[in-house]
Amino acid sequence: MSAKEIPYKIYLEEKEMPKQWLNIRAFMKNKPAPLLNPGTLEPVTLEEMSVIFCEELAKQELDETTPYIDIPGEILSFYKMYRPSPLVRAYCLEERLQTPAKIYYKFEGNNTSGSHKLNSAIAQAYYAKNQGLKGVTTETGAGQWGTALSMACAYLGLDCRVYMVKVSYEQKPFRREVMRTYGATVTPSPSDSTEVGRKILKEHPGTTGSLGCAISEAVEAAVSSEGYRYVLGSVLSQVLLHQSVIGLETKTALDKYDIQPDIVIGCAGGGSNLGGLIAPFVRDKLLGKADYRLIAVEPASCPSFTRGRYVYDFCDTGMVTPLAKMYTLGAGFIPAPNHAGGLRYHGMSSVLSQLYHDGVMEATSVTQLDVFKAAEEFARIEGILPAPESAHAIKVAIDEALRCKETGEEKTIVFGLTGTGYFDMIAYEKFHDGKMTDYVPSDEDLQKGFDGIPNVNL
Amino acid sequence: MSAKEIPYKIYLEEKEMPKQWLNIRAFMKNKPAPLLNPGTLEPVTLEEMSVIFCEELAKQELDETTPYIDIPGEILSFYKMYRPSPLVRAYCLEERLQTPAKIYYKFEGNNTSGSHKLNSAIAQAYYAKNQGLKGVTTETGAGQWGTALSMACAYLGLDCRVYMVKVSYEQKPFRREVMRTYGATVTPSPSDSTEVGRKILKEHPGTTGSLGCAISEAVEAAVSSEGYRYVLGSVLSQVLLHQSVIGLETKTALDKYDIQPDIVIGCAGGGSNLGGLIAPFVRDKLLGKADYRLIAVEPASCPSFTRGRYVYDFCDTGMVTPLAKMYTLGAGFIPAPNHAGGLRYHGMSSVLSQLYHDGVMEATSVTQLDVFKAAEEFARIEGILPAPESAHAIKVAIDEALRCKETGEEKTIVFGLTGTGYFDMIAYEKFHDGKMTDYVPSDEDLQKGFDGIPNVNL
Numbered sequence: 001m002s003a004k005e006i007p008y009k010i011y012l013e014e015k016e017m018p019k020q021w022l023n024i025r026a027f028m029k030n031k032p033a034p035l036l037n038p039g040t041l042e043p044v045t046l047e048e049m050s051v052i053f054c055e056e057l058a059k060q061e062l063d064e065t066t067p068y069i070d071i072p073g074e075i076l077s078f079y080k081m082y083r084p085s086p087l088v089r090a091y092c093l094e095e096r097l098q099t100p101a102k103i104y105y106k107f108e109g110n111n112t113s114g115s116h117k118l119n120s121a122i123a124q125a126y127y128a129k130n131q132g133l134k135g136v137t138t139e140t141g142a143g144q145w146g147t148a149l150s151m152a153c154a155y156l157g158l159d160c161r162v163y164m165v166k167v168s169y170e171q172k173p174f175r176r177e178v179m180r181t182y183g184a185t186v187t188p189s190p191s192d193s194t195e196v197g198r199k200i201l202k203e204h205p206g207t208t209g210s211l212g213c214a215i216s217e218a219v220e221a222a223v224s225s226e227g228y229r230y231v232l233g234s235v236l237s238q239v240l241l242h243q244s245v246i247g248l249e250t251k252t253a254l255d256k257y258d259i260q261p262d263i264v265i266g267c268a269g270g271g272s273n274l275g276g277l278i279a280p281f282v283r284d285k286l287l288g289k290a291d292y293r294l295i296a297v298e299p300a301s302c303p304s305f306t307r308g309r310y311v312y313d314f315c316d317t318g319m320v321t322p323l324a325k326m327y328t329l330g331a332g333f334i335p336a337p338n339h340a341g342g343l344r345y346h347g348m349s350s351v352l353s354q355l356y357h358d359g360v361m362e363a364t365s366v367t368q369l370d371v372f373k374a375a376e377e378f379a380r381i382e383g384i385l386p387a388p389e390s391a392h393a394i395k396v397a398i399d400e401a402l403r404c405k406e407t408g409e410e411k412t413i414v415f416g417l418t419g420t421g422y423f424d425m426i427a428y429e430k431f432h433d434g435k436m437t438d439y440v441p442s443d444e445d446l447q448k449g450f451d452g453i454p455n456v457n458l
Numbered sequence: 459m460s461a462k463e464i465p466y467k468i469y470l471e472e473k474e475m476p477k478q479w480l481n482i483r484a485f486m487k488n489k490p491a492p493l494l495n496p497g498t499l500e501p502v503t504l505e506e507m508s509v510i511f512c513e514e515l516a517k518q519e520l521d522e523t524t525p526y527i528d529i530p531g532e533i534l535s536f537y538k539m540y541r542p543s544p545l546v547r548a549y550c551l552e553e554r555l556q557t558p559a560k561i562y563y564k565f566e567g568n569n570t571s572g573s574h575k576l577n578s579a580i581a582q583a584y585y586a587k588n589q590g591l592k593g594v595t596t597e598t599g600a601g602q603w604g605t606a607l608s609m610a611c612a613y614l615g616l617d618c619r620v621y622m623v624k625v626s627y628e629q630k631p632f633r634r635e636v637m638r639t640y641g642a643t644v645t646p647s648p649s650d651s652t653e654v655g656r657k658i659l660k661e662h663p664g665t666t667g668s669l670g671c672a673i674s675e676a677v678e679a680a681v682s683s684e685g686y687r688y689v690l691g692s693v694l695s696q697v698l699l700h701q702s703v704i705g706l707e708t709k710t711a712l713d714k715y716d717i718q719p720d721i722v723i724g725c726a727g728g729g730s731n732l733g734g735l736i737a738p739f740v741r742d743k744l745l746g747k748a749d750y751r752l753i754a755v756e757p758a759s760c761p762s763f764t765r766g767r768y769v770y771d772f773c774d775t776g777m778v779t780p781l782a783k784m785y786t787l788g789a790g791f792i793p794a795p796n797h798a799g800g801l802r803y804h805g806m807s808s809v810l811s812q813l814y815h816d817g818v819m820e821a822t823s824v825t826q827l828d829v830f831k832a833a834e835e836f837a838r839i840e841g842i843l844p845a846p847e848s849a850h851a852i853k854v855a856i857d858e859a860l861r862c863k864e865t866g867e868e869k870t871i872v873f874g875l876t877g878t879g880y881f882d883m884i885a886y887e888k889f890h891d892g893k894m895t896d897y898v899p900s901d902e903d904l905q906k907g908f909d910g911i912p913n914v915n916l
Contacts, residue, residue, distance in 0.1 A: 007471070007472045007538070008472065008538040008539055009538070011469050013465070014465045014466065077549075080465070080466040080467070081466055081550065081840065081841050082841055091535075092539065092613075110568045111841060111842075112837065112841055112842055112843045112878070112880075114880075151841055154837075154838040155550075155838065155839070155841070173883075174632070174880070174881075174883035174884075177883040177884075177886050177887045177890065178843060178880070178883060178886075180886075180887075180890050181834055181837055181838075181843060181886055181890070182837065182838060183838065376639055379570065379612075379639055379640065380612040380613070380639075380640060380641065381613070382539065383539050383540055383569060383570055383609055383613070384569075384570055385570045385636060385639060420570070422570075422572075422632070422636070422880045422881070423632075423880070425631075425632035425635040425636060426632075426635075428635050428636075428638075428639055429635045429638075432635065432638050432639070
C-alpha cells in the first residue's frame with residue numbers, strides 16, 4: 001500500500017475498538033516487585049489495599065497473570081462517547097522536516113479532560129459506583145486527571161474531591177472551573193484540611209506543592225471519610241491496564257494499513273500514557289514477535305528514569321502509601337518552581353521501571369525550552385496546540401525524524417500526543433515573553449531527594 | 459436500520475468529504491439584496507470590493523448563481539488535518555431526557571481554534587496567499603475566529619493582525635496567547651492604533667467594544683497597509699459558502715444511515731455556523747425535495763432576527779463598510795456588558811436574513827441563564843463542555859426533545875455544536891458563583907440602536 005493511500009487520520013470503527021484491556025505484567029518474566037506494607041515490609045494484601053482502593057481495582061492492582069481483562073459494558077459505552085481517538089499521519093510535519101521518516105501520533109486530546117486520563121477515570125469511577133460508594137478522592141497535578149475524574153463522576157453520579165497541586169491550582173484557575181462545571185470540589189494542596197497537609201505546610205512553608213503531597217492528602221481524606229475511596233491517575237499498574245486502550249487502538253489502526261513501527265515514543269511522568277501506548281508493543285517484544293525501540297521521554301528537571309535510583313520508596317511525600325520499587329528521585333523531591341506543567345512526579349510506574357531495568361525500553365530527558373520550541377513548531381505545522389507534557393514526546397519524535405534525514409532511513413515513528421495545552425497558556429506566555437528558563441538539577445540537588453529514601457532496600 | 463446500529467459518532471471517510479462548497483444563493487428565487495456603496499447607494503462593484511477583500515473572495519461574495527464551487531486542493535489537504543468532524547448521536551442525552559426524539563449534533567470543536575471558524579479561515583488565508591499578499595487583518599469577538607485565522611496564517615506563512623473586542627480580550631487572556639503561539643499580533647479594540655478606534659474611544663470612553671467597532675478598525679488597518687486585505691469570520695456570503703462543509707458533511711453522514719431530520723437547529727451571531735449547517739437542507743427545501751424546520755437561536759440580549767429590523771445598515775460601528783440589507787439592531791448597538799461570550803453582532807448574514815424574511819427558516823431567542831444551565835447539563839451528560847454560543851442551540855434542542863416527550867413524537871433533531879468552552883471559564887465561573895444575570899433589552903434600549911440606522915432605506 002502506498003503511503004499516500006493512508007489517510008491523515010485513521011479512525012477505527014466502533015466494532016474495531018478493544019473490548020479487553022491488556023495486562024502487560026502477564027507477559028513479563030521478571031514481574032515488577034510487589035508493593036510493600038511500610039510497617040511490616042511484607043507484600044501488601046488485598047485486604048490492606050481495599051481500605052484505600054475499591055476492591056475490584058485492588059484486585060487489578062495485584063493481578064500479574066491475567067493477560068486480558070474484559071472491559072465492562074458501561075465503560076465501553078462511555079468510551080464510545082469520545083473514543084476511538086485518531087491515529088494521525090503527520091504528513092505536514094514530515095514535509096516541513098523534509099524527512100524520509102513516517103511519523104504518526106495517537107491523539108488523545110479530543111475530549112474535555114484534554115488528555116488520555118479519561119480512559120482510567122471512567123474505569124475507576126465505575127468500580128467505585130459498582131461497590132456502592134458515595135464518592136472518591138484524588139490528587140491532580142496539571143489538572144488533567146482531576147478534570148477527567150470529575151467528568152467520569154458527573155456521568156455516574158458520584159461525589160468527587162480533588163486535591164490539586166498548588167502551583168497548578170494557581171497557574172491554571174480555569175481548570176478548577178472546568179472541574180466545578182462537572183460538580184467536583186477542588187482544594188489546593190498542601191492544604192490545612194488534612195493532618196498530613198498541615199504537617200507539610202509546617203515543614204515547608206511556601207511550598208508550591210507536588211503530586212506526592214497531594215496524594216498524601218487525598219489518601220487521608222479517603223480513609224477518614226465513610227463511603228469514600230482513593231483513586232489515582234497514574235503510576236499504578238491498574239491505571240496502565242486501563243490505558244492499554246491507547247496502545248491497542250494504535251496497534252489495530254497500524255495493522256489495518258500494514259504499518260510496522262520502528263520507534264514508539266511517549267512522555268513519562270508517572271507512566272500512565274506511556275505504559276498504555278506501548279502495552280501491545282511490549283507484549284510482542286517480550287513474545288519475540290517483533291522488535292521496536294520504545295522510548296520514554298521525561299523532563300530534565302524531574303528525571304526519575306535517567307537519573308533516579310531503582311529502589312523501594314514511598315509513592316507520596318507524606319509517606320502514608322505502600323512502598324513501591326521504582327525509579328525514584330525520593331518521595332521528598334519537588335521539581336523547581338520554574339518547571340511548567342505536569343510530569344512532576346518523583347517516581348515511576350513499577351511496571352515501566354522493571355521494563356526499563358530489563359532493557360525492554362529506553363529513556364531520555366529533554367529540557368523545558370526545547371520542549372516549548374517543539375510544541376510551538378508542532379502547533380504551527382500540524383494545527384494542534386499540544387500540552388507541555390505531550391510536547392516532550394514531540395521533541396524526541398522530531399529529533400528521531402531529523403536523524404532519519406541525516407541517515408536517509410525511512411523509519412516509522414509513532415508517538416503519543418497525550419493532550420492539548422489549552423489550559424497551559426500561562427506557560428506558553430512565559431515562553432513567548434522569554435521568561436521561561438531551563439533547570440537541570442545538580443547531583444547535589446538530587447542527593448537531597450535520595451537522602452529521604454527509606455532505609456528498607458535489601 | 460435499527461437505531462442501535464447507528465454508532466455514537468458517524469465519521470465520514472476522507473473520500474466522502476465534500477470537494478465543493480455549496481452556494482445557497484444559487485437556489486434562492488429571492489436573492490439577498492446587494493451590498494451598497496454608502497456614498498453612491500449603488501451596488502458595490504468587484505473593483506470597489508477588491509480594495510478591502512482579496513479578489514477571489516470578492517468574486518465569491520458577489521456570485522449568486524454558481525451552485526457549487528470547487529474547493530482548492532491545498533484547502534482540502536488542510537481540511538483533512540482536522541476534518542471530517544463527527545456527527546454525534548446523543549444517546550446519553552436522549553436517555554437522560556427520556557425523550558422519544560433522536561438527537562444528533564455536528565461537533566466542530568475538535569480543532570485548536572475550538573470552533574467551526576477554521577473552515578473559512580483557511581479558505582480566506584489561502585486566497586490571500588494566492589494573490590501574493592503579505593498578510594491579513596481581522597476582528598475577533600470571543601476569539602475563536604482570531605485563533606482560527608492565526609492557525610491558517612501560520613500554516614501558510616502569512617502575517618496576521620487581529621483586533622479583539624476589548625471585553626473578550628480582558629475576559630479571555632489565554633486566547634491571546636493561543637494566537638501568539640501561532641504568530642499573530644493581537645490588539646484590544648477599540649484601540650488608539652486606528653483613526654476610527656480613536657474616534658470611538660472619544661465618543662464612548664470606557665466602552666467594552668463590539669464586533670462592529672473591531673471590524674471598523676481591522677478594515678482601516680487593511681486598506682492603509684501595503685499588501686494587506688481584510689478578512690471576516692462571519693456575516694459575509696463567502697463565509698457561509700465555506701462553512702457549507704459543515705452541512706454537506708452532516709447531510710452525507712445522515713444519508714449514509716438513512717436518517718431524515720425533522721428539525722435542524724443552530725446558534726446565530728452573524729450566521730456563519732447556521733448558514734453552513736443548513737445549506738444543503740435549505741437547498742432541498744427550496745427545490746421542494748424535502749421539508750425541515752430550520753431554527754436560528756440567538757441571545758435575548760442581542761436579538762437581531764427576533765426583534766431587529768430588516769433594512770440596509772452598516773456592517774460596522776464606524777460606518778466604513780458597505781451597506782447590507784439584513785436584520786439589524788443598528789450598527790451602534792452594543793450588547794450589555796453582562797452578556798457572556800460571542801453572538802454579539804448587531805446584524806445578520808444577508809442570505810439568512812432573506813431566508814428568514816421568506817419564511818424558509820424560523821428564529822427564536824433564549825436568555826443567558828437558561829443557556830448556561832443547558833450547557834452545564836449537556837457537559838455532565840455528553841462529556842463535552844460547550845462554548846456558550848453553541849449552548850444556545852443545545853438549549854433549544856433540549857426544549858424540542860422535551861416537547862417530543864410530551865407529544866410522544868419520535869422526531870429527529872440535528873443541531874450544530876459549534877465549539878468548546880475551554881476559554882470561557884470566567885463566564886462559567888460567574889454562572890457557578892450565582893453572579894450571572896439575564897438581560898433583555900427594553901424596546902427603548904433597542905430604539906437607540908434603530909435611531910442610528912442610516913436613512914437610506916427605500
